Amino acid sequence: MTTAGIRFEGVSHGFDENPVLRGIDLQLTERRIGIVGANGSGKSTLARMINGLVTPERGTVTVNGLDVKRQAKLVRREVGFIFTNPDNQIVMPTVQEDVAFTLRRRGLDAAEIAARTAEALDRFGLTALADRPAHRLSGGQKQLLALAAVLVAGPSIVVADEPTTLLDARNTRLITGLLVSLTQQVIVVTHDLEVLDGFDRVIVIDEGRVVADDLPPVALAAYLSLLA
Amino acid sequence: MIGLYRPGTSLVHRAPALLKLVVLAVLMVLVGVVADPVLLAGEFALVLALYALAGIPPLAAWPQIGPILWILVFAVPVQVLVAGGSADGWTTAGLMAGRLLVAVALAALFTLSTTVTAVLEAFQLILRPFRRWVDADRVGLLVALTIRCIPLVAEIVREVLEARRARGAQASVTALAVPVLVRSLYAADAIGEALAARGLDD
Numbered sequence: 116m117t118t119a120g121i122r123f124e125g126v127s128h129g130f131d132e133n134p135v136l137r138g139i140d141l142q143l144t145e146r147r148i149g150i151v152g153a154n155g156s157g158k159s160t161l162a163r164m165i166n167g168l169v170t171p172e173r174g175t176v177t178v179n180g181l182d183v184k185r186q187a188k189l190v191r192r193e194v195g196f197i198f199t200n201p202d203n204q205i206v207m208p209t210v211q212e213d214v215a216f217t218l219r220r221r222g223l224d225a226a227e228i229a230a231r232t233a234e235a236l237d238r239f240g241l242t243a244l245a246d247r248p249a250h251r252l253s254g255g256q257k258q259l260l261a262l263a264a265v266l267v268a269g270p271s272i273v274v275a276d277e278p279t280t281l282l283d284a285r286n287t288r289l290i291t292g293l294l295v296s297l298t299q300q301v302i303v304v305t306h307d308l309e310v311l312d313g314f315d316r317v318i319v320i321d322e323g324r325v326v327a328d329d330l331p332p333v334a335l336a337a338y339l340s341l342l343a
Numbered sequence: 344m345i346g347l348y349r350p351g352t353s354l355v356h357r358a359p360a361l362l363k364l365v366v367l368a369v370l371m372v373l374v375g376v377v378a379d380p381v382l383l384a385g386e387f388a389l390v391l392a393l394y395a396l397a398g399i400p401p402l403a404a405w406p407q408i409g410p411i412l413w414i415l416v417f418a419v420p421v422q423v424l425v426a427g428g429s430a431d432g433w434t435t436a437g438l439m440a441g442r443l444l445v446a447v448a449l450a451a452l453f454t455l456s457t458t459v460t461a462v463l464e465a466f467q468l469i470l471r472p473f474r475r476w477v478d479a480d481r482v483g484l485l486v487a488l489t490i491r492c493i494p495l496v497a498e499i500v501r502e503v504l505e506a507r508r509a510r511g512a513q514a515s516v517t518a519l520a521v522p523v524l525v526r527s528l529y530a531a532d533a534i535g536e537a538l539a540a541r542g543l544d545d
Contacts, residue, residue: 166540188542196540202498203533204541206484206491209348212460216487217541219460220480246350250494264541 119179120144120300121165121272126174128160129323135160137323139174143302145315147295149331150304151338152320161320162304165274166196178272195265195299197275201257202250210252210260211236211245217268235267239293255286262293272300279307308335347406349455355397360461361468367453374445380434383441390448397456404451411447415440459490484543488534499526 121143129135135157152158163169164176167187176183181190198204207213215232223231236242239259244252249260258278265273275294279287291310294301303310311317317334319327319341327337350356355363370386377383394401419436426432463483470479503522512518 168536168540191540191542196537198533198537198540200533202495203530204537206487206534206538206541206543208459208487208490212458215460220541220543246348248494250491250498268542 121179121302122175122177123161123164124175124177126164126171126176127323128157128164128169128172134323136171139323139325141318141325141328143300143316146300147314147316148300148302149311149314149317149334150302150320151306151308151311151317151335153342156320157323158304158320159276162274162276162302163196165272165302166191166194168196192268193270194272194274195268195270197258197261197265197273197278199277199280201254201261204261204264205249205257208248208250209245210241210247210249213249213260214241214264214267217264221268231267235263238266239263253286254281255283255289258282258286258290259293262290266297266299270299272302273297274302274304276304277306278303279305279310308338311335347451347454348458349399349403351398351456353397353456355393355452355456360457360465363453363457364465367449370449371446374442374449377442378438380438380441383438383445386445387441390445390452393449393452397452399452399455401448403455404448407451407454408444408447411443415443459487463487484538492534495530496523496527499523499530 121141123139123141123143126139127134127137139161150158150162160169164171164183165178167183167190170176170184170187178190178193181193183190205213207216211232214235215228218228218231233242236245239262241256241259241263244256249257252260258281262278273294278294279290282290287307287310291312294303294310295313303314305311311331314331317327317329317331317338318325319334319338321341326341327334329337370389374383374386377386391401394404419440422436422439423432426435463486466486467479467483470477470482500519500523503519503526506522507513507515507518510518
């Protein structure tokens, strides 16, 4: 049995009378996977389990063979997580310092931190903003910074929980384009169905269960009929 | 330290933060003990020279020095009154005002020429001998988060004040305190989760 990818086995979570997730069995190996569902359906909890932010009460979640419950530290090196509100993700006062902060915690030497930070800033078009206070950036720039700060650590998987909810149409296109262009496996939780253009697979969650899991046109049709 | 750093390559910028902290401490002591207006004027000239060396216009320190002037507007007359309005009283009050201005200008120069990262590294260096008892990384993270949370809480307060005005409840302390407290706690929770996601809970 291969250990590559993300595997949910018999995952249930939440109180018995009001479970958030019920009996989830999934193997996620495609490069671009979307997760959609109504508010409170359990999709964000599902996404958080991939990073070990939430651990399942029943069942197991493994990432490249690592158990998120027992090996959370190693899992987080594999999985980068982008939140809806980038303000909560920014730790350091300036753009450059925040990107470097992730690497400083990895115990790398100063020269390597500087080189990798400069490379990440360049890749995301943030070089000109390197010394700007992070809290004074626009929403789109903050989300770019959050993405740069996550990717500079070199994760093999990126999970984004509604990364475009607070953005305007232009920045939504920018962030979506960047997510799609990543070489990593990308899993996006979203309400914005346009974000899922070009994705390989879409999973629809409703009341804690997977109700559709297919190619985007089929799964999204199922989702829309659920909303109707 | 929030957004005040002015990038540069001067000697002052390049000097290690720990050295700058030591020099700052020594100069602060000197400023505190000086009792001669001429010597204080010399220290003021030294501060101006340091700003020139750093390539930072002294006016850049205005946002930090400005509020001190308001304190002096009240403190200087009080000092003169306490001294009975004598010439000595004016000298003492002038020295006190001068010391405060020079000290704040020096501190501002440190802030303007030093990144938070450099300050954190200096903290970690200072705490290294105590690593058996104190986790220097944790202290650094604590300082960074404290600095980071100031604009975050300020933004929450601004939004709540705006919402309070929109609902016509300008006079209600409850309408300010409760949402600010609740939103701050939610923000703290979200930041904790984001830190964990970035592997900072190891």
